[in-house]
Amino acid sequence: MTNGSYLWPGDKMRAFFRAHIARETSLDAAAADKLSEALTSAVNRMLVWDVPAELPAPAQAQVQASKTKTAATFDPFAFSLPVVLAKTGRDGLMKRLADIKNAENLKALAEAQHLAIPPSLKKAEDLRKAIVTATEQRLADRKAAAS
Numbered sequence: 001m002t003n004g005s006y007l008w009p010g011d012k013m014r015a016f017f018r019a020h021i022a023r024e025t026s027l028d029a030a031a032a033d034k035l036s037e038a039l040t041s042a043v044n045r046m047l048v049w050d051v052p053a054e055l056p057a058p059a060q061a062q063v064q065a066s067k068t069k070t071a072a073t074f075d076p077f078a079f080s081l082p083v084v085l086a087k088t089g090r091d092g093l094m095k096r097l098a099d100i101k102n103a104e105n106l107k108a109l110a111e112a113q114h115l116a117i118p119p120s121l122k123k124a125e126d127l128r129k130a131i132v133t134a135t136e137q138r139l140a141d142r143k144a145a146a147s
Contacts (some may be wrong), residue, residue: 004047008077014040016048074105076112081135082142090132097128106131 007013015037021027025107027035100106106127108115115134121127 004049006045008045009040009043010077012076013043013046067121074100074102074108076105076109080111081113081115081131082139085132085135085139090136093135094128095133095134100124100128103127110134 007016014036017039018032021035023031025032079096082092083095088096097106100109101124103122103124106124107117110127110131115138116126116132117130117134121130
């Protein structure tokens with residue numbers, strides 16, 4: 001058996017689900033797309049062996065459409081907060097977070113990366129500070145657990 005490959009939430013995972021749904025069911029394109037979106041948002045990562053080489057023609061068009069739709073969508077897994085903090089320090093993480101202007105995207109980032117921030121925060125600058133503080137706390141907790 002060959003080694004599998006990991007799929008993370010995004011276009012590849014969505015395409016994987018779409019291809020299998022199209023191949024194994026008789027759902028119409030809209031229903032298949034809705035189901036693949038639901039599955040993609042429900043799965044954090046998956047190890048797969050059977051990656052479809054080529055998608056069926058309707059699914060290929062849906063992948064292209066979803067790429068244009070998701071190009072403007074924020075990806076909370078684009079970078080790892082603890083890694084950026086460890087490599088570049090507090091200022092480096094603040095610079096990286098300064099690129100994220102939308103407060104909702106900052107909240108999504110914190111939630112996706114399992115950081116506890118106060119839900120009452122509304123301003124982007126306050127959210128950035130809370131994310132940095134929570135990330136520092138996570139690294140401190142990891143160091144304490146390792147000792």
